[in-house]
Amino acid sequence: MSDLSIDIKITKISESKISTVDFDNLTFGKIFTDHMFVCDYIDGTWQTPEIMPYQPLTIDPSARVFHYGQAVFEGMKAFKDENDQIWMFRPEDNFNRINKSSHRMAIPEFPKEFFFEGLTKLLHMEKDWIQKGKGNSLYIRPFVIATEAAISASPSNSYKFMIICSPAQSYYAGEVKVLFAEEFSRAADGGVGYAKAAGNYGAQFYPTSLAHAKGYQQIIWTDANTHEYLEEAGTMNIFFRVGDTLLTAPNNDRILDGITRKSVIQLAKDNGIEVEVRRVRVDEIKEAAKNGTLKEIFGAGTAAVINPIAGFEHAGDEFDLPKMEDSYASFFKQKLMDIQYNVSEDPHGWRFKV
Numbered sequence: 334m335s336d337l338s339i340d341i342k343i344t345k346i347s348e349s350k351i352s353t354v355d356f357d358n359l360t361f362g363k364i365f366t367d368h369m370f371v372c373d374y375i376d377g378t379w380q381t382p383e384i385m386p387y388q389p390l391t392i393d394p395s396a397r398v399f400h401y402g403q404a405v406f407e408g409m410k411a412f413k414d415e416n417d418q419i420w421m422f423r424p425e426d427n428f429n430r431i432n433k434s435s436h437r438m439a440i441p442e443f444p445k446e447f448f449f450e451g452l453t454k455l456l457h458m459e460k461d462w463i464q465k466g467k468g469n470s471l472y473i474r475p476f477v478i479a480t481e482a483a484i485s486a487s488p489s490n491s492y493k494f495m496i497i498c499s500p501a502q503s504y505y506a507g508e509v510k511v512l513f514a515e516e517f518s519r520a521a522d523g524g525v526g527y528a529k530a531a532g533n534y535g536a537q538f539y540p541t542s543l544a545h546a547k548g549y550q551q552i553i554w555t556d557a558n559t560h561e562y563l564e565e566a567g568t569m570n571i572f573f574r575v576g577d578t579l580l581t582a583p584n585n586d587r588i589l590d591g592i593t594r595k596s597v598i599q600l601a602k603d604n605g606i607e608v609e610v611r612r613v614r615v616d617e618i619k620e621a622a623k624n625g626t627l628k629e630i631f632g633a634g635t636a637a638v639i640n641p642i643a644g645f646e647h648a649g650d651e652f653d654l655p656k657m658e659d660s661y662a663s664f665f666k667q668k669l670m671d672i673q674y675n676v677s678e679d680p681h682g683w684r685f686k687v
């Protein structure tokens with residue numbers, strides 16, 4: 334894709350700040366690379382894609398993004414293999430999804446050539462920021478904001494599409510315990526749950542802070558109508574292993590169509606693990622925890638890849654999950670990372686050479 338002839342104006346920084354970064358002690362999402370990609374939507378078209386030094390923006394206080402949250406984002410990663418080749422994992426799916434999110438938020442779709450040309454050029458410029466070694470990656474955050482200076486409650490006439498990048502390490506989050514939601518909801522039928530729309534995340538901060546205060550790191554959201562069915566976590570889809578069968582909720586307009594989720598489902602099928610994609614009742618998971626058939630719960634998403642869950646609470650009932658020797662969680666994490674870091678075969682063509 335890198336030989337497409339799109340003119341991207343490039344302004345380089347005079348001196349990289351990379352020597353000031355301690356790559357062995359990174360906090361997720363705090364440090365950003367030297368450059369960023371920016372493209373504005375003005376007069377009905379996306380124009381003048383540009384890579385420039387990472388810097389603050391000047392935006393009018395009346396810009397609609399500040400008042401109505403007209404904003405969407407994506408999360409993806411770049412990896413470096415032992416031969417210094419850079420790879421991404423299924424980035425076309427992220428591209429398609431940001432436009433699906435944009436569509437729902439009445440934001441104009443971003444052109445594919447701009448996306449991939451901007452992304453690859455930026456990654457080539459920032460290649461030293463991608464560290465080799467398993468667990469190291471460059472977290473990539475494309476996003477779109479409504480910039481028009483006008484506070485009438487209607488879609489903006491101008492937008493900014495940007496890509497910023499932050500070096501990331503794998504880290505051990507400690508034991509993750511979760512609360513099954515009984516009162517609050519993340520998404521409703523006909524709403525924007527399936528979109529990576531900014532407001533979906535801001536709306537979770539308060540209920541999640543209540544969960545923290547009770548000693549739970551995350552909430553597993555249930556369906557807004559009955560709170561009887563388990564849907565997903567804040568930024569991860571969720572899997573349950575009952576016996577040797579994997580259960581996960583089907584996608585719908587409340588659930589984010591995760592790329593890690595669908596990759597896990599495919600890998601399960603490839604490896605003879607039975608998967609049931611169907612609605613999962615809170616009651617059946619509690620029952621399985623009581624009778625010992627619930628073996629694992631894990632989250633799946635780009636940031637943590639696979640995040641094992643150690644226990645959960647619902648309606649005052651607390652459950653601890655057993656420690657597994659051969660967990661599905663570590664099996665899938667290994668399989669996914671071997672593909673991402675170009676260590677194993679890639680039978681489904683998920684790797685993308687940058």
Ligand SMILES: *Cc1c(COP(=O)(O)O)cnc(C)c1O
Pocket residue numbers: 408529565566567568569570589590591592593594633634635636
């Ligand atoms: C981003 C996200 C996921 C995970 O999607 P991936 O494509 O696997 O990174 C799951 N749920 C929600 C709510 C998300 O925002």
